[in-house]
Amino acid sequence: MTLTAAPATHVWTLEGGLTAAFERRKGPGFALDLRVPVGSAHDPVGLEGLAGVLEEWLYKGAGGRDARQFQDALDDLGVRRGGGVGPEATRFGVSGLTADLPAALALVADLLLRPALPSEELPILADLARQDLEGLEDSPPDLLATEARRLAFPRAPGSPFAGYAHPASGTPEGLARLDVGNLRGFLDRYGTRGSLLGLVADADPAEVRTLLERTFAGWGLGADETVPALFRPGLRAHVPYPEAEQTHLSLTAPGVSPRGPDWLAWQVALTALSGGSASRLFHAVREERGLAYSVMASSVLLGGQGFLTAYAGSTPERAPETLEVLLAELARLPQGLTGAEFGRARRGLTASVVFGAESLRARASGLTRDLAVFGHVRPVAQLRAQLAALTLEDVNAFLAGYHPAAQVTRVTLGPQELVG
């Protein structure tokens, strides 16, 4: 197998405090991902939707350009806008051709440092958020994901933050209370503290560093606060949805901390559980019994902790058996993987590490994700070596003490409640 030379990754704390990771890569394009540690979980109680509307508002003109001029300037560069608001962070992504990197960076800095924030746009933005919430009502799987998050991660008593109990688009009540004052005030949270910039481009590192320092000079400090995720174990809830054809099931259980020693072992176990056509869930639920068309489990990170979530959509008649099979698969995890399962899961993870670093955009957001989640950039070659060093015994020693079924919280949505 040919191994390409690992690209050097530079991680800098820029003058002004912003942390940046840069990876040089040959090719005509660049990709940038800027992660500000302010998300919908930081919405103040009663103002749910604030972070989401603020992000959209920033695009409504900046650096002396009005909304239309700013959008035209982005499109003039042919750059693609990415990112958006998640529970813990807001991401600004742009990608394009290398010659346009300085101009694209300048537009991102305008957006963050010199936004116009025109008040007349606010009613339209709140309206769009309301429409997004209405659209959610029309999609049972998305509605279930929202409800499961709300029930499994209730707001901490006394916390000023609304937390993980609402979608990024907010709530109708929260959106109704948004105004110029509370939005502008919230923008003070944005700043260099905890913000992370990932950049992949074919450019000289020293020049890139100078360019970044010049471009983001003058950005304030902001706030970097983690909203803890308080998991409520053992809950059973049903969301009535009489007109649904299917019953949708969601399970949430504790996982592993990304900064702890068991992270990779957990990832291998999750891959064996749900990572391919030979995975346990796919086989037991779909292939052997034909219970559900979609079934999956994955890890989710909230408040610095990892959680296991699983989903399946089934007919109302088969939903009880589907749930039973899902729970049984979680319950037998402590018995460990077979050697064959371990080998398959490790190979699958290794391939996904290689392919995940392949595209510029994915790599740029991988850089900021690594910094945010693990505190450092994980070079692809190092990650592959760690996976190669992992043994079946390591994974099974971890699994012997891992009992997600004991604490699982389950939420269903559909025409009738599940018995049992």
Add this chain to the structure above:
Amino acid sequence: MTLTAAPATHVWTLEGGLTAAFERRKGPGFALDLRVPVGSAHDPVGLEGLAGVLEEWLYKGAGGRDARQFQDALDDLGVRRGGGVGPEATRFGVSGLTADLPAALALVADLLLRPALPSEELPILADLARQDLEGLEDSPPDLLATEARRLAFPRAPGSPFAGYAHPASGTPEGLARLDVGNLRGFLDRYGTRGSLLGLVADADPAEVRTLLERTFAGWGLGADETVPALFRPGLRAHVPYPEAEQTHLSLTAPGVSPRGPDWLAWQVALTALSGGSASRLFHAVREERGLAYSVMASSVLLGGQGFLTAYAGSTPERAPETLEVLLAELARLPQGLTGAEFGRARRGLTASVVFGAESLRARASGLTRDLAVFGHVRPVAQLRAQLAALTLEDVNAFLAGYHPAAQVTRVTLGPQELVG
């Protein structure tokens, strides 16, 4: 701007008749896309769902392995399975680490040339397809897309093919009629005729060619028939969906042939219409009026022709205005683009050409798509040069004769019918 050397693309007609395109690229991974020109449009009338169930059936064991052993063999290689059934073709995609390419190819060939086709799996597969259809009922945007396709592209009278009027999962009636006999008979359509293989890997071209010829030796001829797409212009239809929160709108109109001279001009025009935050639809529907959270237009290829489709989801109250704005934007296309719009759209397209070729998987399927749609592989550098040579005058000369609004077919889905 740095331009990397264009990778050489080899296009071969292999012994046995299969057409293959190979692009050599440095790196540890490979990606393969095999496109067989048999899709859900080829389902015989009354057997809707046949192509979809057949594709799933192929994975139920091959080359002397049973279903479980075959899935384990795929996962043992750590390869990722991709592809699926579209209206016109069925695609088999695998990607993984280069050392595993011969073994992965052998598994794909087993699947196509030596499938086990165990009869006991059929009821489960038909059941999963039925569950997928039920899931469709729970997703108004997907249901609308299916209904719009059915209404805009009715089956040709007298055609043995069911055509474009049903989703790949079929219909309950069609699924009920599937049996071992008609599925095995349909598999005879699979073969080298019209099948296209795209491969990107770091390997010696001569060795790759030998490997492909050896691996696919003995594959039959099969059938390569295009199902014509008969567009029904000027239709207005409403699909009642009383419990939906939103009204969903779909427009379909004629477009341009991918092998004709106006293809790129049309693509630039579509990008100006819907390709970014400064695009006409995004601006008029979402930014200026806040009418809809999602609005988009794109090209779709059916039966060798291009069509324009547009979609928006709005509140029932605002749906009439949303429709009006969509139609007005289509109606003013013949007036042409401004110079600024043209420049933006061309830059956006150029960037998407560069980024679209970046990942191995995307490039492998790009190779087979190019062969299927354009009859030859379009090198990225050549496509960029063609875009650079295109002028505003070219695009506006094309647009002056392009009147999609005159023939538009519109389908809505929601709690109440639109008036007007």
